[in-house]
Amino acid sequence: MLKQDFCDTRVIAILRGTAGKDLEELAEAICEGGIRFSEVTLNSPDALLSIERLREIFGGRMHIGAGTVTNLKAVREAVAAGAEFIVTPNIDADVIRYCVSNDILITPGALTPTEIEEAMRLGSEFVKxxxxxxxxxxxxxxxxxxxxxxxxxxxxxINAENSEEYRKSGAFGIGVGGSLCKVPEDRDFGKISDYARRLVESFRS
Structure with a gap:
């Protein structure tokens, strides 16, 4: 179900550096815009508490995962907090094997062809x-x-202006952080929903 949902939407919001009410309002706006996957990076303040809180708020509406996961301890803590999927910035064989063997959706980070092939060899269906x-x-x-x-x-x-270019180049999906996941100075969260909608629509068009 989780993998199918991602195959249907293919956009991940990257929530970094925000917590509390700001994070909740930001996530609500992103969800309203049609994005169904959001990762809370573990180098954000109170990241584990944020994952737990967002799972309570968005259960059934948006999948909440953990990003910037760099070791097995972090994987276990994130999953215990309620993370539904794991995103890493690198290739860590132990992390990937653990997630694959425990049926945890993981998207490990890679850059070179060698790293991408290694991620797939270890069992990752998706590679960041x-x-x-x-x-x-x-x-x-x-x-x-x-x-x-x-x-x-x-x-x-990645932003709303170049996301379609990535789709046309063959990217299966996109992760979007800074261009989307910032609390507006005027706190007009409708702008975030509109931007999220543009991302979803441009990647599906």
């Missing part, structure tokens, strides 16, 4: 290509030439 921003959408297309079965999630520098 990070940081892709400075390389551009063309890099995704180049990697998919030999790895045409790979389900690559482009992360780093």
């Amino acid at each position: 290509v990070f940081p892709v921003g400075r390389l551009g959408a063309g890099y995704i297309k180049d990697v998919l030439a030999p790895y045409d079965k790979a389900k690559l999630i482009a992360v780093g520098g």
Whole structure:
């Protein structure tokens, strides 16, 4: 069900550096805009408490995961807090094997073809290509030439203006942080919902 939901939406919101009411309002706006997957990065304040709280609020409406997960201890703590999926910035064989063997959806971070192949060899169905921003959408297309079965999630520098370009280059999905997941200075969260909607629509069009 979780994997199917992701295959249907293919956009992950990356919630970093926000907590409390601000995080809850931001997540609500993102959900209203049609995004169904949000990761709370573990280097955010009170990250585990935030995961637990967001699961309570959004159960059935949006899947909440943990990002910036770098070791097994962090995986266990995140899952205990209620994380439904795990996102890492790197390839850690122990983390990937643990998630795969325990049927936990994981998207490990990789950049080079060697790293991408290693992630898939270890059992990852999805691989986060990070940081892709400075390389551009063309890099995704180049990697998919030999790895045409790979389900690559482009992360780093993704926004509503270039998301469709990544889709056309073959990215299976995208992760979006800074361009989406910031509390507006005027606290008009409708802007966040509109932006989220643009991301979802551009990646599906």
